[in-house]
Amino acid sequence: MVNTAQWSGGREMEPPSSGAPRFRGAPVTVRPGESLVSALSRRGLPILQRSIRYHRPRAPFCGVGACTQCLVRVNGQPNVRACTYRPLPGDRIETENAWPSPTNDLLGVLDLLFWRGIDTLHGFRRPRSAAPVYHRIIRRLAGYGRAADTVPTTPVGAPVVRSTAVLVIGGGPAGRAAAGRLSENRAETLWIDAGPLPDSPPGVTALPRTRAIFLPLPDPAAETPFQLLASIDGVRAASIRARRVIVATGGFDAGLLFPGSDRPGVMTAEGALSLAVPGDAPPFARALIVGGGERAALLLERFGTFVEAVVAPGAIDPVVVERASALGVPLYPRSLLRGVQGRRRVRSAHVAHRGAKERFELRCDAILLAHRRVPNAQLLFQAGVRMHWRGAGGAYFPVIDHDLTTSVPGLFAAGELAGFTGTEAIEASGRSAAEASLGRPASLDALPARVPADGPHELEGYYRELLSGQFASGKLVACACEDVLLEEIRHAVRDGYRGIEVVKRYTGVGTGLCQGRYCLPDALLLLSILEGRPPESIGYITQRPPVFPTALSTFASLSDCAAPGGS
């Protein structure tokens, strides 16, 4: 899935009046098609949000409209993702959950006051007569934006309703290869992606800017067993019925836990790429790239002169070494981040070689996470596909047959999502899935190599060291959406609560706006270490629809979702 796309931000807007969009009262220059975050970043990385519990300053992180760190209020409507919202003339943009501003927020004192955290599980119980007061205070602190001032009047538009023989989800290399092969075979094909799509091959209908949000369990008895719900531009609903589905949603750049990992300036590779169009200077001058693989190479290519160093938990690929040495960027393989200086903006990072006690300080103003890709597998989980843990990938991947069939008949997984690496293998898997969806015998004698299923992920060693280390001060925020601290997870395990499903309910980890996207992959590794059993026995949380938060009005506009047993 092309995840760097920008769309209108998933909110119905009041009809715009005229004049430049205004951010906190001041006009802001926005180029056509540009996101608010990108526009504001020309003046430096903006702090748009305060965190939900401790009011810690937060700056844009994910760049794909999934995390909690850039919510703003637009024309009286709350919780608009500034990284994917494209301002229109006349828009009035305010910040939320901070006073007087997210940069200087009085309630930021909570972070210092409750330096060891707020225990809402055991605290605030006494005296009993104070309960109503506690309730009032804690409720006021919770939540992000205020409910909408007015009822949005712009209609979301009639839903797009389609039916097709084959549905291809994902516009990356695997999806493109699948759509191409289906076109050659003149198969009736619909091709969607959350972002833009290239010119579609003949006979293939493309629906760009269409984000798949819910792929329910198929109805094997129906002529079109699959029904996909999607949102177009984050607002308009789409309902697509299909006989066969090829899911090629790729992966996303994962988060990483270290002391200060929620500080402004720490962001995913996708987040960094969304900040500025190529050719424009990014809102950082000395970035630390974390990771030594393909994504790190891409960031080096894009941000070369703005990169201070490359730090990788494991080894560093030759292509990264080559590019970095051409730029004169120092490399730190097999190293970990022991801490970050800077409260409202990363100022430096403490780095240590793995196994070594001494740490050294690297000056930097951004930390770009490019160390790990995790499959975008939510749709497969929703559709009931059997998944298995692939150790070296450190994540759950679909169990697939030699022809890319999943455990759900008619549903195929291809590309990075299915664990393939390298453009050649990814494209071959897309073509093969297309053949299989047409009922042809597998075109590949053998599947291309996938992420190895055995062997520990390189972060397991990393986190073992992190957990055995001593952190004198500061919070380790294991779930940034809900401000869940690593210490709370440790406590839960110590008190006998085991497995991710229970620890999620006990601590709230993974229950925020990103639905665990940026904390669960690592929480599994952390729990595996804390509980002393392999990650695959920690379980996984049920992936609940929708994949991305979707407006009530988008769902409400759909009328063809009949009751079970209906037509």
Place this chain on the structure above:
Amino acid sequence: MIAPARPEYRVVVVGAGVIGLYTAYHLLKGGFGPVLVVDRGFLSSGASGRNGGGVRQQWETQATVRLARESVAAYRRFGSDFGYNVWFRQGGYLFLASSAAEVGQLRSVHAVVQKEGLASRLLAPNEVPRYAAGLALDGVHGASFLRSDGTLYPFPAIWGLYEAIRSLGGEVLLGTEVLSVARDAGRVSGVSFVNGSVKTSVVVNAAGGWSKEFSARAGLAVVNQPSRHEILATEPLKPFLDPMVVRLSDGLYFSQTMRGEIVGGLTVPHPPGIGAGMATSPHFLTSMARALSTLVPRLRSLGVLRAWSGFYDDTPDGLPVIGEDPRLTGFVHANGFGGHGFMLAPAAAQRVAKSVMGEGTDLDPAMFAPGRFLGAPSPATVERLQLG
């Protein structure tokens, strides 16, 4: 714990939901151990971890109001009794009636509730905004409100009970299914698991949505019927809604949690039974979104964060089943709570424990005893307020 510590228990409770745990707690408090609680899932994997957290005292039947009232008192004390804060917030329950007949139903509920000394109020449509602002009131014919009703977080209640049971010497065996109930001369004599068995003379069926299945494993046909109900949560907002709002006509209910999310559901038809699993249906998402955004128009653009479902454990008369099964000595029912086990658990489980311990309870057998469904042509009393 992965295996029971003893070969024999005085009581085995099947189901580690709020009913089973509260029952075990009351038994241990009464000195009626050793007690083993067994559950096939993890803690809070069933309805006790899937409900909307509502606790109300507005019911049609006086006995239910009494149990609910006692339960409200217990939840107010929960923090001091169990060390966990369930954030029981008494923001009230607002029932909306959409027809004259429904107004009539609220009026009779009001009469019963008042008789129990609770200050519920009947509201005209124009009084509703004082309790919940921003509702589209066309179609609302009347309402009722009781301030001392409220909402809580179900999870900490489960943790608190779990820890209390363990510190009283009880055992909780998770991830273990009870496969059969052994009998000896018409009495319960033990239960067996995949890899072992224990002796006991009392089994409590507190299996919630799985209670029908479990009774069948003991050779007992029961009238309980599990049904799937769906629920969703939205993105968190600053507090703007105090009460739980329930609409009688379609079962729409929603409240705003301490975290700011709107959590609520709506009754959509599903075939009975647990076979279809706990998946979310597109039909629920669309009908719930339509109902909620029509009643509260300014929430239209609010994002749905996640949706899930769970099982009610319904009975024909809408009342729970509490007490020993007349067909099998030692087999005690603590089920049939519909979708309202959490609301009644503290008080109801105390009666379950009393009946296990051979003490009498104040419950009318014609309303609550398992025998009421055996041979009787139709139940004597019916509780129809099965919403929210």
